[in-house]
Amino acid sequence: MVRVMYTDLYEGFQLWPNRVPVAAYHSDASTFGFVPQRFATYDPFVNPITPEDAQRLHLINAYRRYGYLKANLDPLQLTETPAVRELDPGFYGLKPTDTDARGVSIERLVGQLEALYCGPISVEFMHLNDWQERHWFSQNFERVQSEELSLEEKRRVVDLMLRSQSFDNFLALKFPTLKRYGCEGAESMFAFFSELFEIAPSSDVKDIVMCIAHRGRNNLLVELMEFPVVQMFRKIRGKPEFPDDVLGSGDVLSHLTSSFDYKSPEGNVHITMLPNPSHLEAVNPVAMGKARGRAATKRLGDYGSEAEGSEVGDGVLCLQVHGDGAFSGQGVVWETMVLSQCPHFRIGGSIHLVTNNQIAFTAEAHIGRPSTHCTDIAKSLPSPVIHVNGDSVEDVLRAGRLAFAYRQRFRKDVFVNLLCYRRWGHNELDDPTFTQPLMYSIIEDRKSPPDLYAQQLIDQGQFSEDEKKTIVETHTSKLIEEFRKVDTEPPRAVHLGGNWKGYKQAPKEISKWDTGVDLELLRYVGAKSVEVPEDFALHHHLQKTHVDARLNRIKTGENIDWSTAEALAFGSILAQDFDIRISGQDVGRATFCHRHAALTDQMTDAVYIPLNNLSPDQKSFIEVANNPLSEEAVLGFEFGFSTENPRRLCLWEAQFGDFFNGAQIIIDTFIASAESKWLQQSGLVMTLPHGFDGAGPEHSSCRMERFLQLTDSREDQIPVDGDHVNFQVANPTTSAQYFHLLRRQVVTPWRKPLVIVAPKILLRHPMAASKLTDLAPGTTFQNVLDDNVDPNKVTKLIFTSGKHAYTIMKERDARKLVDTAVIRLESLCPFPVADLQAVFQKYPAANKYLWSQEEPRNAGAYSFASRRLEAALGITVAYAGRPELAWTATAIGQFHEAENKKIIEDTFAF
Numbered sequence: 001m002v003r004v005m006y007t008d009l010y011e012g013f014q015l016w017p018n019r020v021p022v023a024a025y026h027s028d029a030s031t032f033g034f035v036p037q038r039f040a041t042y043d044p045f046v047n048p049i050t051p052e053d054a055q056r057l058h059l060i061n062a063y064r065r066y067g068y069l070k071a072n073l074d075p076l077q078l079t080e081t082p083a084v085r086e087l088d089p090g091f092y093g094l095k096p097t098d099t100d101a102r103g104v105s106i107e108r109l110v111g112q113l114e115a116l117y118c119g120p121i122s123v124e125f126m127h128l129n130d131w132q133e134r135h136w137f138s139q140n141f142e143r144v145q146s147e148e149l150s151l152e153e154k155r156r157v158v159d160l161m162l163r164s165q166s167f168d169n170f171l172a173l174k175f176p177t178l179k180r181y182g183c184e185g186a187e188s189m190f191a192f193f194s195e196l197f198e199i200a201p202s203s204d205v206k207d208i209v210m211c212i213a214h215r216g217r218n219n220l221l222v223e224l225m226e227f228p229v230v231q232m233f234r235k236i237r238g239k240p241e242f243p244d245d246v247l248g249s250g251d252v253l254s255h256l257t258s259s260f261d262y263k264s265p266e267g268n269v270h271i272t273m274l275p276n277p278s279h280l281e282a283v284n285p286v287a288m289g290k291a292r293g294r295a296a297t298k299r300l301g302d303y304g305s306e307a308e309g310s311e312v313g314d315g316v317l318c319l320q321v322h323g324d325g326a327f328s329g330q331g332v333v334w335e336t337m338v339l340s341q342c343p344h345f346r347i348g349g350s351i352h353l354v355t356n357n358q359i360a361f362t363a364e365a366h367i368g369r370p371s372t373h374c375t376d377i378a379k380s381l382p383s384p385v386i387h388v389n390g391d392s393v394e395d396v397l398r399a400g401r402l403a404f405a406y407r408q409r410f411r412k413d414v415f416v417n418l419l420c421y422r423r424w425g426h427n428e429l430d431d432p433t434f435t436q437p438l439m440y441s442i443i444e445d446r447k448s449p450p451d452l453y454a455q456q457l458i459d460q461g462q463f464s465e466d467e468k469k470t471i472v473e474t475h476t477s478k479l480i481e482e483f484r485k486v487d488t489e490p491p492r493a494v495h496l497g498g499n500w501k502g503y504k505q506a507p508k509e510i511s512k513w514d515t516g517v518d519l520e521l522l523r524y525v526g527a528k529s530v531e532v533p534e535d536f537a538l539h540h541h542l543q544k545t546h547v548d549a550r551l552n553r554i555k556t557g558e559n560i561d562w563s564t565a566e567a568l569a570f571g572s573i574l575a576q577d578f579d580i581r582i583s584g585q586d587v588g589r590a591t592f593c594h595r596h597a598a599l600t601d602q603m604t605d606a607v608y609i610p611l612n613n614l615s616p617d618q619k620s621f622i623e624v625a626n627n628p629l630s631e632e633a634v635l636g637f638e639f640g641f642s643t644e645n646p647r648r649l650c651l652w653e654a655q656f657g658d659f660f661n662g663a664q665i666i667i668d669t670f671i672a673s674a675e676s677k678w679l680q681q682s683g684l685v686m687t688l689p690h691g692f693d694g695a696g697p698e699h700s701s702c703r704m705e706r707f708l709q710l711t712d713s714r715e716d717q718i719p720v721d722g723d724h725v726n727f728q729v730a731n732p733t734t735s736a737q738y739f740h741l742l743r744r745q746v747v748t749p750w751r752k753p754l755v756i757v758a759p760k761i762l763l764r765h766p767m768a769a770s771k772l773t774d775l776a777p778g779t780t781f782q783n784v785l786d787d788n789v790d791p792n793k794v795t796k797l798i799f800t801s802g803k804h805a806y807t808i809m810k811e812r813d814a815r816k817l818v819d820t821a822v823i824r825l826e827s828l829c830p831f832p833v834a835d836l837q838a839v840f841q842k843y844p845a846a847n848k849y850l851w852s853q854e855e856p857r858n859a860g861a862y863s864f865a866s867r868r869l870e871a872a873l874g875i876t877v878a879y880a881g882r883p884e885l886a887w888t889a890t891a892i893g894q895f896h897e898a899e900n901k902k903i904i905e906d907t908f909a910f
């Protein structure tokens with residue numbers, strides 16, 4: 001059948017004038033991680049339209065807009081097709097026999113529009129804001145439907161689908177009690193994935209980073225992604241996932257991963273499937289971060305050269321696979337979508353596939369969402385949605401083709417809603433007829449998608465029963481063969497390859513690193529960190545308080561404050577050829593207005609980053625990523641970014657430490673445990689402003705107690721903690737300590753996340769300021785800071801952590817007490833037993849021990865540290881601090897002051 005291309009007939013349609021976004025965000029010279037996007041990439045030929053055309057165009061556009069509502073999308077036909085009044089030609093005064101100048105009758109027009117927009121594949125794209133996008137989409141949607149698949153493509157797909165089915169059957173037979181979350185009912189997803197993998201290299205996409213939940217994951221791994229099935233069998237049998245010499249324990253079956261090169265006739269594409277926790281959708285931002293990290297490593301897209309035509313999204317594609325229930329319900333989905341076009345987060349569009357089996361556990365679609373389709377959220381980006389019937393295998397492939405073409409052209413997210421079903425219950429041991437008897441009576445009567453497609457090809461004479469039989473038999477014998485190896489095949493550890501070559505796992509001891517830097521280099525970096533071009537209109541206030549003040553500190557070598565120490569650490573790290581990325585809300589200026597890493601020209605709004613102009617041949621850069629107001633998605637993104645390459649320092653700064661808990665899922669399931677579960681290292685630094693200064697319940701505490709409880713530091717310190725703890729927690733009290741912490745994060749040949757309990761008032765506090773010589777070669781981060789008193793006179797040791805130390809020392813000095821020493825724990829995890837013992841031994845006359853803190857007793861480091869102090873030093877510490885509180889801090893100023901007084905009294909009354 002020859003199809004009329006309605007876009008060709010009615011090209012003049014234009015709702016809004018073309019709006020070219022204005023990228024006023026950056027100057028081009030100094031920003032790293034942003035190339036202005038090139039728009040107007042599609043410039044169609046436009047015919048003027050006649051009044052007669054316009055009348056028909058109403059009808060055509062109604063199909064484009066509403067056709068999906070009555071499309072044949074659901075293999076189960078669970079819902080009734082709604083009547084859509086706008087699809088009735090009479091609505092526009094058109095009669096079936098009306099014929100236009102080209103001889104096309106309305107009847108024929110409707111027939112073809114029905115075939116195009118109401119068949120097993122349909123689209124939503126009329127909500128796109130740019131008319132060129134809408135035009136492109138309708139034209140290409142119509143075109144892709146008319147493309148016949150080659151025999152080779154059909155065979156590739158039927159083979160994969162039959163193997164997937166055979167894999168599920170095999171597991172069901174061999175492991176009847178296994179929860180495998182099989183692919184049955186959704187096998188046409190293979191058509192989608194294999195198409196993407198095949199065509200990606202033709203557009204120079206050399207990397208695909210993908211995330212997927214449980215459904216069909218193992219089928220994909222084994223049948224398409226070269227995962228050794230014997231390792232899966234080992235896992236099912238309960239055998240260890242990793243060899244004995246690896247520090248890690250492994251994860252559940254449905255979280256296994258693969259990373260491999262897919263070979264297509266167009267070239268190779270490297271596919272990385274990310275490990276993920278059970279928390280559905282939490283991996284989405286991680287995948288985006290990893291994809292952007294890959295672009296950074298390869299200096300592609302936003303990290304490429306504008307002059308050479310670099311465009312965001314070049315080379316690397318993120319493929320996100322979702323379940324319909326989780327996609328509709330989890331907030332992180334939207335948070336992640338927000339990042340999709342934001343500077344410093346965008347990756348040139350993700351392709352999303354929602355495996356819409358129309359049920360989540362036992363909750364059917366109408367319980368799980370308010371919208372017509374589970375993909376409706378995509379419309380707010382706005383992004384196009386392709387709906388496709390999962391039983392219409394070739395249309396699923398076409399959906400992949402169209403999605404890829406759109407993403408490549410417009411560098412935006414695109415969504416595919418794969419309407420399918422789930423043959424069994426949520427897992428294969430659940431009986432779905434308890435709750436969905438009607439749905440499952442329909443499912444039970446259906447032929448499986450692989451069988452249906454095989455039959456379709458057989459009927460078309462393009463495949464045979466014998467070939468089908470051979471595929472299944474060969475596949476089953478291969479599985480049997482692999483299954484036999486289960487007891488002899490050793491476990492494997494896939495890590496520390498690619499960009500991580502040369503890195504290792506952290507040792508079981510606490511190591512010390514010379515993180516000092518040549519003072520000349522620091523002076524150079526310090527001066528450069530506040531240098532702007534001559535014609536740059538700097539804010540007059542910053543000239544004095546930021547630029548002149550820093551130059552003076554560098555010149556005198558005194559009063560190196562927090563932001564100067566940070567700039568010196570950053571500059572020296574860049575000079576050592578590590579990139580840096582600092583991300584968080586308002587991090588360019590910083591919440592407390594101390595950083596000013598990105599300066600804004602007062603005449604033009606242009607942004608200038610002095611640290612990216614250290615020298616003309618600079619190769620490594622800092623990316624300053626001011627965030628949208630999200631914690632979970634952003635932290636997930638930063639985690640993903642940090643795992644891509646160890647040769648970069650990645651920081652996430654909370655606006656106030658209190659707000660980290662919006663990202664608790666990322667912290668629990670990735671940051672704290674990724675290495676144990678998946679051997680995946682990350683050197684991500686989280687700086688969490690903390691301090692009891694009267695700011696009230698939500699601006700005072702980063703709840704360090706929760707992080708401490710989340711570490712795997714041993715309470716009995718048998719064996720003592722080493723660098724191999726799951727993550728580090730530090731509470732530095734001097735700017736030099738902060739400097740050394742940051743530098744240590746890049747010089748070690750392993751990566752561990754680091755939580756910095758970060759200051760607010762110490763940022764500018766004279767007692768927290770260091771000397772330049774504290775950063776000189778030979779200096780290092782000190783796990784414990786001793787006091788500057790005569791140790792022989794000391795009978796009372798006060799242990800503490802954080803800024804509270806200065807309050808106590810000040811009071812001690814005011815009281816002229818010589819019998820009291822204040823010992824600061826700067827590292828909390830790993831707990832520094834050896835350093836504590838060394839300090840402790842210096843105080844032979846000490847016989848009274850106290851832990852003093854500003855936090856409530858059920859918070860802060862008290863319960864963590866007191867037990868470890870007992871284990872390390874054999875002492876029991878008394879407590880001085882706020883009493884237990886239901887919230888973190890009082891909001892009433894007078895109460896706050898009274899509490900402060902009481903803590904001091906208790907501390908010195910002991």
Ligand SMILES: Cc1ncc(C[n+]2csc(CCOP(=O)(O)OP(=O)(O)O)c2C)c(N)n1
Pocket residue numbers: 215278279280322323324325326327355357359360361422426
């Ligand atoms: C955040 C979160 N909440 C609850 C669960 C428990 N759970 C596992 S699978 C599932 C249903 C998921 O439904 P859907 O997203 O539609 O995927 P499907 O299983 O249908 O493929 C639920 C509720 C989970 N894993 N994660």
Ligand SMILES: [Mg+2]
Pocket residue numbers: 323324325355356357358359360361
């Ligand atoms: Mg579902």
